[in-house]
Each structure stands twice: as C-alpha cells, then as structure tokens.
Amino acid sequence: MGNFNFFEYHTLISNDNVLLSYKGPLTDILLAEFSRDIRDKLKEDKRAGKKVFAIFMELAQNVLYYSKEVNLFGNNDKVGTLVILDIGDAYKVITGNMVYKTSLPLLIEKCEMVNSLDRDALREYKRELRSAPSEGESRGAGIGLVQAALTADNHLEMIVQELQGEHAFFVLGVLVEK
Amino acid sequence: MENLEIKGESGVYFIPNVSLNAQTGTCEISGESYLEDTSEFYNGIINWIEQYTIEVKGALTFNFKLTYFNTSSSRSILDVLRTLKKYQDQGGGVTINWYYPEDDDSIAEEAEDYMKDTGLAINMFSFEPDED
Numbered sequence: 001m002g003n004f005n006f007f008e009y010h011t012l013i014s015n016d017n018v019l020l021s022y023k024g025p026l027t028d029i030l031l032a033e034f035s036r037d038i039r040d041k042l043k044e045d046k047r048a049g050k051k052v053f054a055i056f057m058e059l060a061q062n063v064l065y066y067s068k069e070v071n072l073f074g075n076n077d078k079v080g081t082l083v084i085l086d087i088g089d090a091y092k093v094i095t096g097n098m099v100y101k102t103s104l105p106l107l108i109e110k111c112e113m114v115n116s117l118d119r120d121a122l123r124e125y126k127r128e129l130r131s132a133p134s135e136g137e138s139r140g141a142g143i144g145l146v147q148a149a150l151t152a153d154n155h156l157e158m159i160v161q162e163l164q165g166e167h168a169f170f171v172l173g174v175l176v177e178k
Numbered sequence: 179m180e181n182l183e184i185k186g187e188s189g190v191y192f193i194p195n196v197s198l199n200a201q202t203g204t205c206e207i208s209g210e211s212y213l214e215d216t217s218e219f220y221n222g223i224i225n226w227i228e229q230y231t232i233e234v235k236g237a238l239t240f241n242f243k244l245t246y247f248n249t250s251s252s253r254s255i256l257d258v259l260r261t262l263k264k265y266q267d268q269g270g271g272v273t274i275n276w277y278y279p280e281d282d283d284s285i286a287e288e289a290e291d292y293m294k295d296t297g298l299a300i301n302m303f304s305f306e307p308d309e310d
Contacts, residue, residue: 028214032190047281050246054284057212057248127291130253143249151284 019091020084025077026064034060038084042091048178051151052084052091055174058144058151059095067097068167089178093148096171104160104168110142111172115155122150145172152176179233182226186210193219194244198226203236207258208243211251220254224261237271238262242289245279245307252288256295263296273301280304 013021019041020034038056042049063080071077081096099107117125129143149156157173179200186195192210199205213219230238240262247255259274266272276289289300 028190050282054246054248061248123287123291127295130249130256131295143253147249147252 017086017088018083019086020082022083023081024079025071025075026060026067026080026082027075027077028064031057031060031064034082045178048091048176051176052093054151055093055148055176056082056084058148059093059172059174062144063095063097066099068100069098091176091178092173093176094171094173096169098163098167099170100166101162101168102166104170107170108158108160110145111156111158114145114149119150119153122146126150148174179229182222190214192246194247196223198223198230200230200234203230203234203238204241205238206241206243207255208241210245211247211255213251216250216254220251220258223258227258227261227265231265231268231270235270237273238265239273239275241275241277243277243305244285245282256292259292259296259298263298266298272298274298275301275303277303277305279307 012018020038022030022034035053035057038053039049042052060080060082063082064078067078067080069079071079079097081094083092083094083096085092085094113125114122126143126146129146145156152174154175154177157175159171159173161169161171163169181200182196182198184193184196186193186209188210191214192212194207194209194211197206207223227238230236240258242255262272262274276286276292278285278289286302286304289302292298293300
C-alpha cells in the first residue's frame with residue numbers, strides 16, 4: 001500500500017464535517033445525484049443550503065466542461081474532485097481538476113478580477129458577461145465564477161499545483177457563511 | 179394559435195413548468211431551470227412569443243416564479259425578456275411580474291439586473307415557495 005494509509009483517508013472523509021467528497025469521472029447523472037444529496041443534508045439550513053447548492057452546481061459544471069483529465073475507460077468522462085465541508089460557522093465548496101499550464105494565467109486572472117470587485121461592480125461585470133454572446137469553447141466560463149462569488153458574497157480561493165509535463169492541478173474554494 | 183404547456187420535472191436536469199396561453203396572453207415560467215440544452219428550451223418560448231406577436235397581437239402578462247436557475251438559464255431568460263421588450267417597443271402591451279422566494283435575495287437582484295439590461299419595468303413580489 002506504499003505511503004497510502006487507507007484508515008487515515010477513511011477517517012478523514014468520514015469526519016462529520018465532510019458533507020460530500022468525490023473524486024472520479026463526472027457526469028450529469030452524478031451531478032444530479034450529488035445535488036439531491038446536498039439539498040437533503042442542508043434542508044434544515046435553507047438560506048445557506050440553497051447558496052451551497054447553487055455554487056456547487058456552477059463550479060461542478062465548470063469541472064464537467066473544462067477538466068483536462070479524462071477517464072479513458074468508457075465515455076471519456078471528465079475527472080474532477082468535489083468536496084463540501086461544514087466548518088462550523090460556514091460551509092466550504094471546493095472543486096479540483098486538471099488544467100493545461102498554458103490556460104493558468106487566464107484562469108488566475110479571471111479569479112483575481114472577480115476578487116478585486118465589490119458587489120455592485122461584480123453585478124455589473126456579470127451583466128456584461130451575460131449580455132455578450134457566449135464565447136465559443138468557454139460555454140459561459142467566467143460567468144459561473146462571478147455568480148459563485150456573488151452567491152457566496154465572498155472571495156474565490158485558488159490553489160495551483162504545477163505537475164510535471166503540461167498539466168497543473170487547479171483547486172477552487174468558496175466559503176459560504178451560515 | 180396553440181398554447182405551449184411544458185410540465186416541469188426534476189430528474190438529471192431541472193425542467194421548469196411553462197404555461198403560455200394564447201387566448202388570455204397570460205404566461206408563466208416556474209420552478210427550477212437547469213437544462214441539458216438551455217438555448218433550445220428557451221428558443222421554444224421565444225418562438226411562441228414571436229408567433230403570438232404576429233398572429234394574436236394581444237397583451238402579454240409574463241409571470242416568472244423561479245426558485246433556482248443556473249447562469250446558463252439566466253442568459254436565456256434575458257433573451258426572453260429582450261423579445262418581450264421588442265414587442266413592447268412595437269406598441270404591444272407587456273406586463274412582467276417577477277416572483278422571488280422570500281429567503282432568496284439573489285433572485286430578487288436578478289430582476290433588478292434584468293431591468294437595467296432590458297429597460298423593461300418589472301414588478302417584483304416575494305413569495306413563500308412550497309416545501310418539497
């Protein structure tokens with residue numbers, strides 16, 4: 001088993017504060033199942049629960065469209081990691097996926113731009129993105145990130161890990177206060 | 179002219195309820211919107227409105243009563259509103275009512291943003307969504 005401690009891993013994801021933890025191929029069907037599960041788990045906390053759901057949907061759809069890691073068995077589904085944590089006075093929605101190193105500058109620039117704007121400016125920016133014709137490959141990329149920041153009323157957190165070769169692992173986190 | 183009725187459902191996607199009435203001119207889109215092909219779905223609604231403005235030419239009241247929609251749907255809703263604005267600019271009677279869940283400020287904000295985008299007047303009302 002090398003350095004992998006199954007029980008450590010199992011304890012980590014079995015912790016009460018992990019509402020969702022998934023790594024693997026993503027499909028629309030899985031997303032629908034996860035979304036139902038999240039709603040069910042957060043139904044007592046309607047306001048924050050709905051925000052977590054809406055943010056999860058936008059970020060997970062981004063992973064579904066853009067992840068550069070593909071499951072080579074079966075249907076070439078996009079691979080990603082989805083995590084939702086309950087950290088006491090807030091929830092945290094985290095997604096991770098592989099991207100090309102070459103697309104990192106634009107991705108980071110988009111997130112930094114979102115983080116630099118106040119709420120009114122962010123709404124304005126969203127309107128701008130929404131009015132523009134969809135940009136080819138991006139299928140509305142950017143607007144999902146803007147919406148996630150607006151819904152959470154919080155910044156986007158990014159972590160990038162450069163891998164060997166042409167890929168990097170990109171992690172995006174959004175905190176939703178209860 | 180025929181009415182357009184779509185029964186909403188929540189499966190892999192969330193399809194909103196759509197009820198467009200050519201006799202009364204009263205139209206409603208309600209529920210949740212997250213679709214496999216968003217433009218195709220809303221183009222059906224836009225085509226119905228365009229046909230109505232040519233064949234029936236009556237007043238239109240559009241009630242939006244959505245509890246969730248993704249950003250892709252929000253683009254398409256803008257296109258629906260733009261179509262309604264076009265009709266209004268041609269002299270058509272258009273009333274837009276936007277119902278937002280009372281605990282959801284972001285859906286209320288959307289109406290304000292749509293007003294800025296289209297120049298339409300949108301009446302806003304809060305409502306208490308049904309519990310599932």
